[in-house]
Amino acid sequence: MARLSQLNPRKLFIRTRLHSYEKLPTVDSQSSSPIFNGPLKSWKTRLPWLERWRRPRMSLSRVIMLMLTLLFLGSMFGTALYRRHRSDDEKRKQGGSKKELYQWEHYPRLTGYWNGVRNLVPSSEWVSEQESVQSIQNNSSKKPVKSKEPPLDPIPFNPYPDYSSEAYLKEHEKVEPCYLDEEGKIGLPDVYAYPGIPQNMTAPFFGSYEELGMDPNVCFERFGRLGPYGYSYSRDEGGLELSSQSETSGVDKIWNHEKKIDYRNVQWGNAQKACYEKNKARFDKNATAESGKKKVPRHAYILRTWTGYKYSDYQILSLRAMINELALKSGGEYDVHFLIHVKDDSIPIWSSDAVYQQTIHDNLPKEFWGMATLWSEQQMRTYYPEPWPNNVDNPANAPVNSVYRSAHFALQWFGQVHPEYDFYWNWEMDLRLSGHYYEFNNRIGEWAKDQPRKGLWERSSRYYIPQLHGSWKNFTDMVQAEIFNSDEKPVWGPPQFDNTGMLEPPAEAFPNNTYAQDNYVWGVGEEADLITFNPIFDPAKTNWVFRNDITGYDTELPEPPRRSAIITVSRLSKRLVDIMHRETYHMKHHAFTEMWPPTIALHHGLKAVYAPHAIYLNHNWPLEQLDNTFNRPSLPTESVFGWGEHNQLGTTFYYNAAFSANLWRRWLGAKEAHEGGAEFEEKGSGRLCIRPILFHPVKFEKGAGEGD
Known part of the structure; x- marks a missing residue:
């Protein structure tokens, strides 16, 4: 007990950094705290100074x-x-609250997005905001001139082939028209665009309409784009009545041509199935072989949703647009599916058809019943069972079969259940498109098909900046020069790397010529196995948090080469989906969701393409700085796909792009951050009219009359 005389009782209450308490020596760690036990009373005689603590x-x-x-x-x-x-x-x-600004926030803020329909000019007279800023410095700018009404009239926007033309029918089967009802009385609505662009509207920084073959000379405003799907008329007429407080100049010219459709009794699933049945000869290999006509590829357009998801009226407008424009007006080229994640594993969806249907009814608006497929993590644990050996890193701290690490499992399973499709589009619920769905998806697919394999992986790892890089050919030549001057070997067929077992790549994945001998010929006319909407980067060159989340490869060997594309939005070929499935099921290979499809495409020598769609920024970046930041960071920690992802905040497409939702809601007519709204549009140049933009993410929506 002599040592007890050296103790300070206050130390009993000092918390250590390990969140445990200092213990008295000679006290059993398993017993209760000595503070409340009898021995303290007896210490009074030996430690009289304890009386001072009373x-x-x-x-x-x-x-x-x-x-x-x-x-x-x-x-x-x-x-x-x-x-x-x-x-x-x-x-x-x-506005006096100070926060540390990112470097890009010091660049001038762009405001040309807010020019509306009263400032429309033909595209031949349009001067972008970036050019206008330069012209102001040269005293030669063209400033927008407002009129009371839009100076141009809206027109139906039709991006489809002329299905009735002699040229089309010479190569393809006849396209039978489709309808919204079983009786064939309710025709399909058209979408309207303005044949011009608001003067000084901002130009995209990344991507190009012209390169993708999209119409660069039109813009869409909310009445022409969403009006035919019920945006602007009353619920008594079968609409959604969302435009009561909107600026409306020139809207009557749309309704002079378009009729109002009562959507209350429309069953989109039935309409989609009927459309395919009428046109299935177009997609049947045997039928087209007999007639000598070309088979038209079929696409599954898969919307990744989950139980408990809330469908707003604005989202319903977008869903109607997808089904009408992709599936029905194309004569059945696409089928839209809702792939619903049942988050409660205890729901017996596989043992009861009644429970299965009730789960759909409880979690999907009625007009989309008949288009849903359910899945659960428990199902994926059965379909792709454990164990999962040799995981390198698991920063998510989640099981392999969890949706966070393996959202592709459900897609792979869907591909095995529905092998009838040539392509599978993995589409997220927080995506929005201001343009026409068929034009956007079809043109991207055709563009990817035309891309040569030479330098393709390297071009797909970079953002295309037309104002800096010039034409696509100039961009291609620039990338080729960078490859030539670097120490890295370009991707040319399946890469060779040490491994202890992998499925054999398909024979057609191996090139016939060397890289140097090929004159940008190999791959032209070949459908892309993977199309992404952000660059396909090498995660090993970044500090992206999931770069080492790979499983099933020998950890005694160097980690295999891999690629990734942020955001799972993509188009995958049946060939790619099948190989992903077999590598998972037979070889127990796995990688994080956004890394798995590009990595399998790389390992098996498949054709993978980043589609340079138009991406906008909210600050006027110097182009050289933009290129250096996004395409050639000097350090891995500066990559925009890692710690440097704050640079993506001011864009219209990334997983955390804040400007995306801001611009989309302003386009719907809402006030955002004390700016915009109905009064702004009325006093200014009218409602926004923008060219096709793919927005991500949009977590919630509000329109005219709504805002802060």
Whole structure:
């Protein structure tokens, strides 16, 4: 007990950084705290100074005085906090709240997006905001001139082939028209665009309409784009009545041509099936072989949703547009599916058809019943069973079969259940498109088909900046020069790397010539196995958090080469989906969701393409700085697909792009961050009219009359 005389009782209450308490020596760690046990009483005789720690007796007057003092101090402290809060709130309202700005936030903010339909000019007269800024410096700018009404009239936008033309029918089977009802009385609605662009509208920084073969000379506003799907007329007429507080100049010219459709009784699943049945000869290999006509590829357009998801009226408009424009007006080229993740594994969806249907009814608007497929993580654990050996890293701290790490499992399973499709589009619920779905998806697919294999992986790892890189040929030549001057070997067929077992790549994945001998011929006319909407990068050159989440490869060997594309949105060929499935099931190979399809495409020598769709930024970046930041960071930590992803905040397409939802809601007519809204549009140049933009993410929507 001699050592006890050296103890300070206050140390009993000192918390260590390991969140445990200091313990007295000689006290059993399994017993209760010594503070409350009897031995302390006996210490009084040996440690008389403990008496000083006893609570002193206090008179009533002292207690009252102490309470008044505490009340006074508390009042002063509370008043100070309140005044500080009021002061900070006033600073925020006055824009005085200071935060450390990113480097790109110091660049001038672009405002050409807010030019509306009253500023429309033919594309031949259009000067982009970026060019206008330069012209102002040269005293030669073209400023927009507002009129009371849109100076141009809207027109139906039709991106489809002329299905009735002699040229089309010479090579393809006849396309039978489709309808919204079983009786064939309700025709399909058209979409309307303006044949011009608001003067000084901002130009995209990344990507090109012209390169993809999309019409660069039109813009879409909300009435022409969404009006035919019920946006602008009453619920009594079968619409959604969302435009009551909207700016409406020139809207009557749309309704002079388009009729209002009562959507209350439309069953999109039935309409989609009927459309395919009428046109299935177009997709049948045997039928087309007999007639000598070309088979038209079929696409599954898969919407990744889940139980409990809330479908807003604005989202329903987008879903109607997808089905009408992709599936029905194309004569059945696409089927739209809802692949619903049942988050509660205890629901017996596989043992009861009644439960299966009730789950759909509880989690999907009625008009889309008949288009849903359910799945669960428990099902994936059965379909792709454990164990999963040799995992390198698991930063998500989640099982392999979890949706977060393996959203592709359900897609692979869907591909085995539905082998009738040539392509599978993996589409997320927080995507929006201001343009026409068929034009966007079809043109991208055709463009990817035309791309040569030479330098393709390297071009697909970079953002295309037309204002800096010039034509696509110039961009191709620039990338080729960078390859030639680097120490890295370009991708040319399946790469060779040490491994202990992998499926054999398909024979057609091996090139006939060397890289140097090929004159940009190999791959032209070959359908792409993978199309992504962000660059396909090498994660080993970044500090992307999931770069090492790979499983099933020998950890005694160097990690296999891999690729990734942020955001799972993509188009995958049946060949790719089947190989992904077999590599998972037979070889127990796996990688994080956004890394798996590009990595399998790389390992098996498949054709993978990043489609350079138009991406906009909200600040006017110097182009050289933009190129250096996004395409050639000097350090892995600066990659825009890692710690440098803050550079993506001001774009219209990335997983955390804040500008994306801001611009989309402004286009719908809402006020955002105290800007825009109905009054702004009425006093200014009218509602926004923008060219086709793929927005991501849009987590919620609001329109005219809604906002802060």
